Amino acid sequence: MSNPANDVQQCIQQCQQTAQQLRSMASQETNSQVSMMLAEGAHHLDLCIEECQFSLKQIQNSAMA
Numbered sequence: 001m002s003n004p005a006n007d008v009q010q011c012i013q014q015c016q017q018t019a020q021q022l023r024s025m026a027s028q029e030t031n032s033q034v035s036m037m038l039a040e041g042a043h044h045l046d047l048c049i050e051e052c053q054f055s056l057k058q059i060q061n062s063a064m065a
Contacts, residue, residue, distance in 0.1 A: 005056060008055060015052070019049070023039065023042045
């Protein structure tokens with residue numbers, strides 16, 4: 001049986017790794033426009049991570065109630 005809190009936590013970790021990869025690619029990119037788009041992609045993932053962390057807290061709080 002799946003654990004929703006664990007599933008969300010794993011998703012957060014994967015997104016954090018992907019955002020870091022995008023930042024690394026952006027720092028190595030010589031085309032400034034491409035670099036900016038990669039950094040923007042990482043930023044969008046950061047926003048998603050924040051939302052997922054909020055959801056994770058809600059799941060954990062409801063499990064404790």
